[in-house]
Amino acid sequence: MTLVVGVDIGNSTTEACAAEITADGVRHLGGALEPTSGVKGTADNAKAVATVVSRALQEAGRAAGDVAAVLVNEATPVISGLAMETITETIITESTMIGHNPATPGGAGLGVGRTVALDELGAVPAGDQVICVVGGAVDFEDAAELVNAATRRGVEVTGAVVRADDATLIANRLDRPVPVVDEVALVERVPLGMDAAVEVAEPGRTIRTLSNSYGLATVFDLDAEQTRLVAPVARALVGNRSAVVVRTPSGDITDRTIPAGTLTLVGQRQRHEIGVDAGADAVMDLLRRARPLVDVDGEPGTNVGGMLARVRDTMSDLTETPRDEVRIRDVLAVDTCQPQRVTGGLAGEFALENAVALAAMVRTGGGPMQLLAEAVRDVLDLEVVVGGVEADMAVLGALTTPGTARPVAVLDLGGGSTDAAVADGGEVRSVHLAGAGDLVTRLIGSELGLEDRELAEQIKKHPLGRTESFFHVRMEDGTVRFFDEPLPASAFARVVVQAEELEPVPTGHALERVRAVRREAKRRVFVVNALRALEEVAPGGNIGQLDFVVVLGGSALDFEIPEMIAEAAARYGVVCGTGNVRGCQGPRNAVATGLVAARAASAG
Amino acid sequence: MSAVRSRPERPVVVIASCGDPAALREVRAGLEEEGVPAREEPLRGGEAVALAHEAACRSPLDVGIGIAADGAVCVHHAKLSATTPALLGNRAAARVCGHNAARIVVGIPLKELPADQ
Numbered sequence: 001m002t003l004v005v006g007v008d009i010g011n012s013t014t015e016a017c018a019a020e021i022t023a024d025g026v027r028h029l030g031g032a033l034e035p036t037s038g039v040k041g042t043a044d045n046a047k048a049v050a051t052v053v054s055r056a057l058q059e060a061g062r063a064a065g066d067v068a069a070v071l072v073n074e075a076t077p078v079i080s081g082l083a084m085e086t087i088t089e090t091i092i093t094e095s096t097m098i099g100h101n102p103a104t105p106g107g108a109g110l111g112v113g114r115t116v117a118l119d120e121l122g123a124v125p126a127g128d129q130v131i132c133v134v135g136g137a138v139d140f141e142d143a144a145e146l147v148n149a150a151t152r153r154g155v156e157v158t159g160a161v162v163r164a165d166d167a168t169l170i171a172n173r174l175d176r177p178v179p180v181v182d183e184v185a186l187v188e189r190v191p192l193g194m195d196a197a198v199e200v201a202e203p204g205r206t207i208r209t210l211s212n213s214y215g216l217a218t219v220f221d222l223d224a225e226q227t228r229l230v231a232p233v234a235r236a237l238v239g240n241r242s243a244v245v246v247r248t249p250s251g252d253i254t255d256r257t258i259p260a261g262t263l264t265l266v267g268q269r270q271r272h273e274i275g276v277d278a279g280a281d282a283v284m285d286l287l288r289r290a291r292p293l294v295d296v297d298g299e300p301g302t303n304v305g306g307m308l309a310r311v312r313d314t315m316s317d318l319t320e321t322p323r324d325e326v327r328i329r330d331v332l333a334v335d336t337c338q339p340q341r342v343t344g345g346l347a348g349e350f351a352l353e354n355a356v357a358l359a360a361m362v363r364t365g366g367g368p369m370q371l372l373a374e375a376v377r378d379v380l381d382l383e384v385v386v387g388g389v390e391a392d393m394a395v396l397g398a399l400t401t402p403g404t405a406r407p408v409a410v411l412d413l414g415g416g417s418t419d420a421a422v423a424d425g426g427e428v429r430s431v432h433l434a435g436a437g438d439l440v441t442r443l444i445g446s447e448l449g450l451e452d453r454e455l456a457e458q459i460k461k462h463p464l465g466r467t468e469s470f471f472h473v474r475m476e477d478g479t480v481r482f483f484d485e486p487l488p489a490s491a492f493a494r495v496v497v498q499a500e501e502l503e504p505v506p507t508g509h510a511l512e513r514v515r516a517v518r519r520e521a522k523r524r525v526f527v528v529n530a531l532r533a534l535e536e537v538a539p540g541g542n543i544g545q546l547d548f549v550v551v552l553g554g555s556a557l558d559f560e561i562p563e564m565i566a567e568a569a570a571r572y573g574v575v576c577g578t579g580n581v582r583g584c585q586g587p588r589n590a591v592a593t594g595l596v597a598a599r600a601a602s603a604g
Numbered sequence: 605m606s607a608v609r610s611r612p613e614r615p616v617v618v619i620a621s622c623g624d625p626a627a628l629r630e631v632r633a634g635l636e637e638e639g640v641p642a643r644e645e646p647l648r649g650g651e652a653v654a655l656a657h658e659a660a661c662r663s664p665l666d667v668g669i670g671i672a673a674d675g676a677v678c679v680h681h682a683k684l685s686a687t688t689p690a691l692l693g694n695r696a697a698a699r700v701c702g703h704n705a706a707r708i709v710v711g712i713p714l715k716e717l718p719a720d721q
Binding site for chain 2: 103104140165166167168169172468469470471486489490492493494508
């Protein structure tokens with residue numbers, strides 16, 4: 001009878017499994033899980049290893065003195081990096097457009113005229129058509145009174161632009177109601193004495209004239225060439241309930257493509273170069289042609305180039321290999337978008353700009369495992385055995401899932417990388433791909449414009465809901481949860497994440513949008529990578545040749561990722577599901593369990 | 605059956621104000637900007653929270669606003685316990701309180717109170 005503890009050092013968690021090996025087989029006694037200390041495969045890991053070993057022994061009710069050996073997997077350092085390049089930019093020059101959606105614009109319809117400050121209204125000759133611009137410190141009753149006085153004199157005030165949240169209040173007090181757009185933060189920068197148009201749609205509708213190029217052409221009497229120039233303005237205003245367009249002589253709004261630098265993919269036969277602004281699909285297409293990949297390089301001075309250099313430096317420091325011998329083994333490019341404040345906007349408008357997110361990973365042949373083993377030995381004063389390639393151990397552990405049989409493929413969905421391994425006869429083929437849980441978090445954060453990474457993480461991990469009253473939340477599937485204690489006012493009518501506590505999402509996004517962003521990010525990273533990884537390890541690159549796929553790793557605990565992958569794999573006629581290691585551990589503890597199984601097999 | 609039922613009450617937010625006409629005007633402006641009807645009730649005495657709760661209990665929409673003589677403004681909901689109001693602010697927050705009382709009725713996210721509350 002031998003007591004052993006199998007320890008799996010992963011990128012983000014370290015897991016242990018204490019077991020007794022007897023002549024009849026293996027009896028599992030306890031397990032533990034802890035965040036990995038330091039970068040996987042380095043001596044820094046000893047701290048977490050010591051913690052999980054003693055916790056597993058505690059659960060097993062055994063003393064450290066009884067342990068014959070601590071088994072540690074051959075952990076190779078994997079370092080991954082993420083970067084994002086924004087590739088488009090919207091610039092409004094000379095303040096020509098206000099395209100924001102105040103909650104309560106006033107009046108309805110379209111007004112066209114010359115822009116005039118409120119206190120200059122008295123000097124406007126009768127019969128002129130004007131748009132009134134109201135500054136910050138003006139009371140709504142005074143504003144309405146001045147406009148009414150001008151109207152009585154015969155001035156045609158056709159619309160108003162207001163600094164404060166006053167549009168309905170002013171519109172309600174006008175003798176002749178006109179469209180009013182409010183909450184224009186930088187109203188003092190609206191050019192005066194220029195032709196302008198104000199449009200407000202009825203509640204529940206969106207503007208029709210200013211969001212249409214020919215509508216703008218009609219309003220401002222533009223020729224064909226000028227119409228072509230204002231087309232981006234119309235496009236930027238689509239979907240708004242209210243808008244203001246000021247026609248200045250040279251004012252313009254431009255969509256610009258930012259050069260985002262180039263990426264060099266070094267294949268075995270050829271070097272390929274591609275501009276990151278070509279988009280993710282083009283990058284991934286080229287990557288497929290460049291396989292097998294030898295190295296990747298980015299243009300210095302760009303975000304992507306900087307990230308690749310950082311990844312290389314970290315790995316070079318860690319393993320004491322010269323910098324130019326560190327090879328980037330895989331990249332994953334994903335198209336995304338980023339809300340960015342429009343340059344030159346007057347009301348704090350945001351435009352969704354296109355961006356490309358890139359994940360990269362490097363892996364070395366072998367880390368300083370002996371150093372790590374010694375460090376663990378020092379802390380625990382136990383015999384430490386390093387052995388077993390991680391992929392082999394994962395396969396052995398996965399096979400303890402009920403209902404599996406060889407040949408089996410393991411898909412390990414982690415934080416930094418997506419790994420796959422196939423045991424085909426005696427040989428195990430494995431692959432590590434860039435892009436996993438961390439990239440999903442990053443995509444969710446940037447697409448929703450969240451500053452708080454922790455919140456993006458929560459959105460990734462938990463279903464959404466919307467607070468409908470002080471006492472109930474409707475979840476994204478339509479079910480309702482009631483609460484005994486009133487919910488805070490800050491969460492009222494907001495999209496919330498159902499974590500341990502309800503956490504409001506402090507953006508204006510509708511629940512449907514947040515949900516779509518979350519699911520799309522998971523699909524573009526995990527479904528894409530799962531198929532990419534399985535293709536690489538499957539016999540002849542044909543996923544259909546695999547019989548069983550067992551999904552493992554921290555991200556396999558996600559509430560929707562495993563079913564997304566199962567759905568995608570079903571098309572190939574493969575049995576795919578979340579692993580249940582030893583029939584009780586779920587997708588966790590596979591490598592630790594595999595280490596114990598390998599030891600038992602060699603002892604028996 | 606409708607013969608025995610009285611005419612349904614108009615849905616309004618109820619405002620109970622003790623003095624301070626300036627705060628009252630701001631509160632009303634906030635409600636009007638959001639397009640939610642309001643009614644004043646002659647409730648007397650006490651501090652803003654108690655006034656607001658009493659007003660909320662009288663509101664067919666379950667939302668009431670109390671304005672105390674010292675300018676304190678409180679937004680309350682009839683389903684909340686009397687001592688834990690939805691929002692409480694000073695004179696400077698009167699406009700936002702009007703907005704938020706309306707937004708509780710409409711069911712859209714509330715505006716932030718001014719920083720010095």
